[in-house]
Amino acid sequence: MIRFEELTATAGAVTLLDRLSLTIAAGPPTVVIGPNGAGKTTLLRIAMGLLQPTSGRIVRAGDPRRAIVFQRPTMLRRTTAANVRYASFGADRTRELLALVGLEHAADRAARRLSSGEQQRLALARALAREPAILFLDEPTASLDPASTKAMEDVIRTVSQRGIKVVMSTHDLGEARRLAGEVVLLHRGRLVEAAAAACFFDAPGTAEARKFIAGELLV
Amino acid sequence: MIRFEELTATAGAVTLLDRLSLTIAAGPPTVVIGPNGAGKTTLLRIAMGLLQPTSGRIVRAGDPRRAIVFQRPTMLRRTTAANVRYASFGADRTRELLALVGLEHAADRAARRLSSGEQQRLALARALAREPAILFLDEPTASLDPASTKAMEDVIRTVSQRGIKVVMSTHDLGEARRLAGEVVLLHRGRLVEAAAAACFFDAPGTAEARKFIAGELLV
Amino acid sequence: MPENLSALDLVLTGDPALFAIVRLALIVSLSAVLLAALVGVPLGAAIALSSFRGRDAVIVFLNAMMGLPPVVIGLMVYLALSRSGPLGSWGLLFTPQAMVIAQTILVTPIIAALARQTIEDLWLEYRDELTAMEVGPLRRLATLVWDARFSLITALLAGFGRAAAEVGAVIIVGGNIEGFTRTMTTAIALETSKGNLPLAIGLGLVLIAIVLAVNALAWALRRAAERLAG
Amino acid sequence: MPENLSALDLVLTGDPALFAIVRLALIVSLSAVLLAALVGVPLGAAIALSSFRGRDAVIVFLNAMMGLPPVVIGLMVYLALSRSGPLGSWGLLFTPQAMVIAQTILVTPIIAALARQTIEDLWLEYRDELTAMEVGPLRRLATLVWDARFSLITALLAGFGRAAAEVGAVIIVGGNIEGFTRTMTTAIALETSKGNLPLAIGLGLVLIAIVLAVNALAWALRRAAERLAG
Amino acid sequence: AQDKSIVVASTTSTQDSGLFGHLLPRFKARTGIDAKVVALGTGQALDTGRRGDADVVFVHARSEEEKFVAGGFGVKRYPVMYNDLVLIGPRSDPGRVGKSKDIVEALRVLKARTLPFISRGDRSGTHLAELKLWKEAGIEPAAGKGGWYKSIGQGMGAALNTASAAEAYVLADRGTWLSFRNKGDLAILVQGDKRLFNQYGVILVNPVKHPHVKKAQGQQFIDWLISPEGQGAIAGYKIDGQPLFFPNADDPNA
């Protein structure tokens, strides 16, 4: 669906992505992992079209509608329901979506006053309202409580099964194991390994991947 | 060190905290857990003096210096190092603190451009720079990679052993187990249970606590 | 304006001439601000939201236009509306309409430049989300104007302040005709040149009181709206 | 100003009288903006950061003061500095200093009111962190002014625009004395009353060019500083 | 009313002195016409007429008025009234110029002792008259610019305000002076010199050049001004018992 060819992104003296090539195909979720500052957010933003790479090419098949849940979502200065309605594409499924993320009770509250976890859930509802073909999720469960995390993972599985391509980042290796069809490991802007989830966790191809899975510091 | 007596906090029609009474004593970390929107952030903000409860009393022994790492920290429009220096109380330990959170390499970069995980680590360095007697941490590892999470937990243990009282919230029950001296479970603004960590996890006193530990949805 | 009367007397006796002048001053400056807002806010917002070559030059130009000299604007409108000018046939010179036109030209850049800054600051916050939602240009503009509305009030009030206090442009295109195009500021200028300084200052205080009242009203509305918006 | 010459001639021949007028206009308005910024920015910031009973009233008052009529300010300064006024012994009436005083009074509320809004918007973002860091009032103020500096430039430019374009106050306290207190705007007013409209408009264009140049310079400095700040 | 109104471009001295406040209600009562007066500098007033933005001009600078008519912008100039200029100065009169009636001599003293003098410097009728007087005195006042001779480029009222605050000498028309409220320590020092007389004329803007000019109503205004009723109204305008303007429509040389 999307192919990145030799993507490089720099900002001043800092290299965010370093000649990264990757193909994202339809199918179960692609999960991007890697240490803080590895370039996960940068990669999602480029894929979303929010950031222009300094060099390299992005090839898309057609123009599938995309949506994203940012790592730190910004709520519009409206109610929870109005935030979903604002993003809606096609029929208004606001009530249904709020129910999906467990926020019906907060529908009429100012979205910016919601707790962080609630905002993250609202951001997912908003992204789904766009009826995307590809859904980018930047650490979607980072602020969620255990039950909500489970629920969120269920939602991800469901939409993925319905044919929406999910590309997400996470720091939760358990989550990556549970959801990933393919795992992409970034480190310092470089692609270290991209492999089917089963292979990656059972037989990591690189020393870096082995260390990362073991929870050791990558330098 | 701090005693809350019958704290109630409301905002419009919403009840954030509901007659919450709790004593936070010196010793190992107090870990606040609970579902999204339970009131964890609200409790920390009130304890920090950033929010006035609608009713109830807060009793402090003396006026210990407090510092906080917010769930969504805001970086000043300066470099990473300048952010720490800005907060510093007493001697300038900027280099040392940046090393502690693994950000020496980003010392001279604009703090607002750091990745989320990097910002969260910077926020901890900034809070430590204030040399607090009580340190509030609102989900301090939510955006951290596995290695950084371990490192952060080590830092928390160290400062706690040095006599700094840590009060933190988390959604990671494993983390709560590893760090907590005492666990406080909130739900819908009410205090469900406050107990020594060992007792809490091994023999939760309430049905709600049992369910929460099992990762089930609280309603 | 009757001689030998202080502004206080005029106010207390409800002098009809003073009343007419106050009314005209309010109508002219409020109309000008309204028109200027209708043009300036979308213009400022459009610049804030767009990126194109030469954008910096446009911003510099817009900021500089906050310093348009009223006398020059007055003269240009005068020349345009003059019987010998291109729009002479409209017969608008020395009418309240001409004053509104001149003040609108004067105030539009002020509102546009200040709105640009306010909306650009908000846009920094919204850019990623709105771009990701593929919100079209018009809706984007409307969203930012709406969400920045409470901060934008200060820009409108700055424009109103300029319009209410301004004399150079309105006196040229309005002519300060008694009972027809005399406003508070032109009346103050006239009393000054008559050497009737106490009356001039008294009228000035009345004008300031009116401006205060308009500001208080605007603020009260803003607060009420803020409360409704939650 | 020599008769029968267009403004273009004056510029091209480097007319010394025009040069002196331009110089004075720049000195007066830039000094006034500088002084107004020194008072207005901290004042606006202080109001933005504080909360007290009656704060809304103070904000309304400050916003309204953006509409201070120049003629009234001019008259008040005139009365204060006049020989028979309280400050008459300073001998400042009809000097450039008097013009700076009047314009400073005029511009300070504009800068203060706009700075208040800008800094309040930033304060919303910083409040929790700075309060948690127990940053004292003065440092807090300095931090916000510094971090909002790029947005504040628009407020300063609005003040500069007002000062550069203003004629009502400076003509009263400066007296428009040829070769001494004549500035661009008072010269334009004079040529207008002589009926020499082409020269008046020509001078107006020169003034606008100067205001543009100042704005371009300010923006270039801002951009450079922004780049340095990263 | 079916828009019975005309625009009259006049000078600040007639407006500031309050004359129009006295005349217009009477004119309206007689004819039902609203005369909208725009008070401008003499140069600007004539320019307004030239552009066709006024129906009638009512100014005081005879040579300029004749040029205006000769250029085809006006139909005919009618003399209406005159007032006189007076030399105003500080009551203490440091130059002791108040002793004589000779205005030219007084100006020579001011120049010799470099006493502060405020000139309107705006090419108004009063300013032009002042320049003529300096010429007669054989003085080039421009030499004193910035020093004792201050050219302020403003209207009569502003010039008086300036003189009042700066304790300076100034040439003013009697009408503006009498109605002026900010006299401070100023007083009339020299008056009555024939060279100080100041003639006002009224001209209908040429409807051939500007077809929209309200010819009939404008002419009605002029006719009324020079009629016995109008002339009587002018003579009847007094401040503190002193007349400000002297009707002389019947003087063909005025």
Ligand SMILES: Nc1ncnc2c1ncn2[C@@H]1O[C@H](COP(=O)(O)OP(=O)(O)OP(=O)(O)O)[C@@H](O)[C@H]1O
């Ligand atoms: N505009 C920028 N200017 C300079 N450096 C930047 C900029 N944007 C990102 N960076 C740096 O690039 C690196 C990659 O950032 P990115 O946000 O992609 O990391 P990430 O993998 O998402 O990290 P995290 O797990 O903390 O979210 C970080 O070190 C960050 O500091």
Ligand SMILES: Nc1ncnc2c1ncn2[C@@H]1O[C@H](COP(=O)(O)OP(=O)(O)OP(=O)(O)O)[C@@H](O)[C@H]1O
């Ligand atoms: N100012 C406010 N106005 C209205 N509701 C508010 C306000 N602040 C917080 N709330 C609500 O109060 C509840 C508690 O919020 P709080 O941020 O304390 O939750 P939390 O336990 O920290 O949640 P999370 O795990 O998502 O961070 C939430 O439902 C939130 O929507």
Ligand SMILES: [Mg+2]
């Ligand atoms: Mg990230």
Ligand SMILES: [Mg+2]
């Ligand atoms: Mg929280």
